[in-house]
Amino acid sequence: MNTPKIMSSLILTISLSCTHLVLASEGRNWDPVASDKLIKLPANIIEKRIQQDFEASPMALHLVELEQHMQDKLSQLKSLGELIADSEGEELINQRFELVQQKSEYLDLMQEAQGLRQNALTKKQNLYETVLGKLRNKNGRISKDEVYQLKQKQAQARERMQNVMAQVDSSLMHKGLDQRSPYADEFALNLAKVEALKNAISEHKANASPTLGDVEVTSEEYVRQLLMQASTEQSLLDQEALMFSYMAKLVALDAQSLEYEISYGDEDTQLTQRNRTKPADVADLFL
């Protein structure tokens, strides 16, 4: 029976699987790019666009496949566990061996999925950092821009004008120019319509600022929040990786104990002393 040899290779596989990177995921990549087109989108749409891009990638599709395989493997493990409860002898050993092997395969799938998730999260973090950097650059560039400065001056001047408009209008009356100009008439007429249109624009959902818990935030703040979420996910994935390594260790120990059991028997089995002829027992024959 070459079961011990298979068991040894199984233990080696499990041990190695804890340390080496999964190469099977090569070619199932996701390469997001922080393009200018992406930066121009509203921050909450940036998040959705990135998620959508990821879900359409070969990496995400492979993750779905892996999840399906893991579910299948899990049901096999459950039914094997039930079978073991009713088995004994050689059949029990075989089923326990099968269980360890299935657990090992499950862990392989789990590790591959874990690796892909880590990879995707790292890429997402890098992407958010690039987006944040570009947003900051854009805002910095705009605030330093000469046109921006000039527009600010115009806005201040407009405010000054608003404060004295009534005064200027009344001075026109004093000067006997009580008839309003066509420009002033048309402007006043259009103003209400313009305000209504502006209100409609500001209330339009496509123009809404991103919100965090019903509070409106800037794009920069929203992306910073996304980075925070990515850190949280990273931390949880690290914890999952730790759980995974403990599970792999347990399967390795199961396999090792099964190997010892097959090779040396059950630990309850008493070591039997071989009958040997003691000199004292035969001494009488020589007397």
Added chain:
Amino acid sequence: MKITLVIATITSLLSTASFANSLFSLENLERERAALLNAQLDSSLDLAQRQQKVQNIYRRLVDIERMVLRDDRVTSSNSALAQNAFNKYELTFLVHSSAEKSQPPMSHWLSEVHLTTKSILSAKAGHR
């Protein structure tokens, strides 16, 4: 595809305004302002003529100053003329800035260029 076309059309509609002379309103304002100062300083006009002329210009200046302040094309041009106009609000928007100080535009202009009755009276005619 249709949405892209609609967005492209809207964008082109919004950008047609940029083909017009972006400093048109500001140049008009400068002309009217110069005309106001000319009318005030024109010694060939009698009091009634001057008042009539200044009133007409004043009426137009009120509108044109407001037009310039509401015109985004002026600031988008980032020209030296626009920079200068907004750096010197007191002199550019003569009617509205004089109203802030409750002064007639001419008195306001004179005080902004530091011309007082005293300095004019103490001035001597001569060659430089």
